[in-house]
Amino acid sequence: xxxxxxxxxxxxxxxxxxxxxxxxxxxxxxxxxxxxxxxxxxxxxxxxxxxxxxxxxxxxxxxxxxxxxxxxxxxxxxxxxxxxxxxxxxxxxxxxxxxxxxxxxxxxxxxxxxxxxxxxxxxxxxxxxxxxxxxxxxxxxxxxxxxxxxxxxxxxxxxxxxxxxxxxxxxxxxxxxxxxxxxxxxxxxxxxxxxxxxxxxxxxxxxxxxxxxxxxxxxxxxxxxxxxxxxxxxxxxxxxxxxxxxxxxxxxxxxxxxxxxxxxxxxxxxxxxxxxxxxxxxxxxxxxxxx
Amino acid sequence: xxxxxxxxxxxxxxxxxxxxxxxxxxxxxxxxxxxxxxxxxxxxxxxxxxxxxxxxxxxxxxxxxxxxxxxxxxxxxxxxxxxxxxxxxxxxxxxxxxxxxxxxxxxxxxxxxxxxxxxxxxxxxxxxxxxxxxxxxxxxxxxxxxxxxxxxxxxxxxxxxxxxxxxxxxxxxxxxxxxxxxxxxxxxxxxxxxxxxxxxxxxxxxxxxxxxxxxxxxxxxxxxxxxxxxxxxxxxxxxxxxxxxxxxxxxxxxxxxxxxxxxxxxxxxxxxxxxxxxxxxxxxxxxxxxxxxxxxxxxxxxxxxxxxxxxxxxxxxxxxxxxxxxxxxxxxxxxxxxxxxxxxxxxxxxxxxxxxxxxxxxxxxxxxxxxxxxxxxxxx
Numbered sequence: 001x002x003x004x005x006x007x008x009x010x011x012x013x014x015x016x017x018x019x020x021x022x023x024x025x026x027x028x029x030x031x032x033x034x035x036x037x038x039x040x041x042x043x044x045x046x047x048x049x050x051x052x053x054x055x056x057x058x059x060x061x062x063x064x065x066x067x068x069x070x071x072x073x074x075x076x077x078x079x080x081x082x083x084x085x086x087x088x089x090x091x092x093x094x095x096x097x098x099x100x101x102x103x104x105x106x107x108x109x110x111x112x113x114x115x116x117x118x119x120x121x122x123x124x125x126x127x128x129x130x131x132x133x134x135x136x137x138x139x140x141x142x143x144x145x146x147x148x149x150x151x152x153x154x155x156x157x158x159x160x161x162x163x164x165x166x167x168x169x170x171x172x173x174x175x176x177x178x179x180x181x182x183x184x185x186x187x188x189x190x191x192x193x194x195x196x197x198x199x200x201x202x203x204x205x206x207x208x209x210x211x212x213x214x215x216x217x218x219x220x221x222x223x224x225x226x227x228x229x230x231x232x233x234x235x236x237x238x239x240x241x242x243x244x245x246x247x248x249x250x251x252x253x254x255x256x257x258x259x260x261x262x263x264x265x266x267x268x269x270x271x272x273x274x275x276x277x278x279x280x281x282x283x284x285x286x287x288x289x290x291x
Numbered sequence: 292x293x294x295x296x297x298x299x300x301x302x303x304x305x306x307x308x309x310x311x312x313x314x315x316x317x318x319x320x321x322x323x324x325x326x327x328x329x330x331x332x333x334x335x336x337x338x339x340x341x342x343x344x345x346x347x348x349x350x351x352x353x354x355x356x357x358x359x360x361x362x363x364x365x366x367x368x369x370x371x372x373x374x375x376x377x378x379x380x381x382x383x384x385x386x387x388x389x390x391x392x393x394x395x396x397x398x399x400x401x402x403x404x405x406x407x408x409x410x411x412x413x414x415x416x417x418x419x420x421x422x423x424x425x426x427x428x429x430x431x432x433x434x435x436x437x438x439x440x441x442x443x444x445x446x447x448x449x450x451x452x453x454x455x456x457x458x459x460x461x462x463x464x465x466x467x468x469x470x471x472x473x474x475x476x477x478x479x480x481x482x483x484x485x486x487x488x489x490x491x492x493x494x495x496x497x498x499x500x501x502x503x504x505x506x507x508x509x510x511x512x513x514x515x516x517x518x519x520x521x522x523x524x525x526x527x528x529x530x531x532x533x534x535x536x537x538x539x540x541x542x543x544x545x546x547x548x549x550x551x552x553x554x555x556x557x558x559x560x561x562x563x564x565x566x567x568x569x570x571x572x573x574x575x576x577x578x579x580x581x582x583x584x585x586x587x588x589x590x591x592x593x594x595x596x597x598x599x600x601x602x603x604x605x606x607x608x609x610x611x612x613x614x615x616x617x618x619x620x621x622x623x624x625x626x627x628x629x630x631x632x633x634x635x636x637x638x639x640x641x642x643x644x645x646x647x648x649x650x651x652x653x654x655x656x657x658x659x660x661x662x663x664x665x666x667x668x669x670x671x
Contacts, residue, residue, distance in 0.1 A: 006530070007497055011495075107327075111327060115586075116326075116327075117332050117546065117586065118518045118521075120549065127552070129529055138529055207494075210495070211522075212521065212522070212550055216328065216329055220492055251498075255499065255502075256498035260488050260489065260499060261488040263490070263498075264490060
């Protein structure tokens with residue numbers, strides 16, 4: 001039982017980070033039909049912003065703030081202006097290919113301009129462990145879980161309880177109607193990119209102490225979050241959260257109780273089952289298009 | 292030079308190729324290495340060690356009066372790309388090819404160099420590399436069939452374990468090591484009570500440590516890549532693993548120790564190559580490397596460095612740039628630091644291209660790798 005609790009908490013913490021990244025996927029998709037295959041690299045990069053700031057002498061808290069701001073500007077604003085806006089007019093596919101190219105560029109740039117070697121990254125909380133009913137649970141896992149949940153709740157509040165959030169939702173659901181109603185659609189779309197920049201920075205700060213900061217981190221994270229978004233529902237933020245949590249827990253429990261050798265296959269089995277039985281995702285809504 | 296000749300030279304230079312015809316003052320020894328992707332750490336270490344040696348040799352006039360010309364091509368840590376890159380350099384008739392480091396890529400590439408009769412000096416450690424009857428592949432570090440008996444003897448005689456758990460990474464390197472290790476354990480009547488496979492790049496080891504802890508083995512053998520080693524050690528410490536943690540070079544390197552942030556203390560194992568070896572030449576190399584590249588060299592850096600000096604020594608022995616003669620001469624050759632200081636440690640290549648030299652037993656004490664014993668060459 002102790003092992004089970006341990007695995008569950010650890011899986012929840014990993015799943016919560018996947019959820020944060022997957023939420024970014026769904027936000028961009030809903031507001032601008034952008035599928036960002038560089039999302040994993042977007043999570044890898046802020047850790048290097050922070051480490052670079054620390055190397056220049058900034059304390060960790062200031063470096064974190066700098067990293068967060070840089071992420072919002074570079075991975076939010078500049079991404080939209082330089083990549084998305086020029087490419088989107090040619091359809092989804094050229095944009096997808098552009099984001100794949102961007103992912104390669106970011107990965108290799110992080111390696112060339114910083115280091116190919118994994119870097120230790122400071123943790124937000126001390127590396128101490130708690131003993132709960134015989135299960136050893138790290139304070140780090142609990143902190144990751146708490147911050148991820150708080151971030152998702154804050155996002156939920158913003159989207160559902162504020163005027164700005166409702167305008168963003170209206171933009172996502174029907175941009176033409178939103179524009180007629182006087183909503184500044186372009187600005188709302190920009191806000192979702194800035195929010196995504198902040199989400200990936202938070203995910204990066206949470207995951208880098210565990211993963212270590214390395215230029216290849218985005219590969220696994222991007223795929224996991226993409227799967228989570230599809231499993232949960234690509235057009236629903238709560239779906240992405242559910243998908244992330246399912247993947248995190250499934251990975252740990254399947255490796256411990258089924259097979260560690262085939263652990264990578266279990267999320268794909270779930271994905272296939274979801275596509276066959278509920279193509280819109282577990283919490284997604286059916287989108288119909290007329291031709 | 293005619294206009295067409297000039298055009299050909301410009302095109303060749305633009306493509307980064309310099310054929311032996313165009314540049315007789317150099318010898319073309321291309322390197323195919325993992326400069327990006329999962330193997331970038333290994334590949335860049337190997338490359339930097341290699342570049343140090345090349346600069347030293349070229350600074351003293353080169354090999355037999357010809358400067359070494361080594362373009363470095365990136366495999367992107369992908370066996371298919373590695374093969375394509377090798378094909379590209381083979382078209383330019385190299386004297387010797389250096390790399391790759393990843394065993395999976397070596398296993399794919401070696402058929403091409405065998406066919407082209409070009410010696411290939413590789414960094415791969417998978418046992419299978421030298422068990423396929425190839426006559427043109429040469430290692431720069433121990434194959435697993437050489438290193439595993441050493442660690443197996445230590446587990447039996449030093450730890451006196453009756454049961455052991457194995458954690459390995461599911462790639463050519465890890466699977467080859469796991470298979471050889473399990474065979475060596477069976478030969479010593481040590482029971483493998485847990486056999487846990489992990490993924491390359493895996494971040495969360497909680498499930499794996501739970502499984503290993505439940506097996507209650509006398510010792511735990513860890514055979515994964517460096518960063519995964521660090522992550523595993525942190526999780527093992529968190530879950531309070533008490534059994535001795537043993538491994539190979541990939542568990543005891545200084546990079547692993549630094550990344551594990553205190554969780555590596557007490558780890559023991561067999562170290563084939565390390566800049567902490569109690570050999571002055573190796574330590575001096577480590578210092579020079581750090582001064583030039585600003586990071587601590589791992590075993591791959593030593594492999595890259597010694598690979599170039601091995602080529603130099605063999606070539607000077609045969610007195611000409613003849614790929615076939617090189618391969619023939621290198622089999623069975625022993626190079627001592629007295630004959631060739633750049634080789635750092637005495638090394639012998641057998642008929643299969645396997646290398647034999649001294650190695651070490653190490654232990655991590657207070658965040659530093661400490662060599663506790665020097666193990667003789669297997670051939671002695």
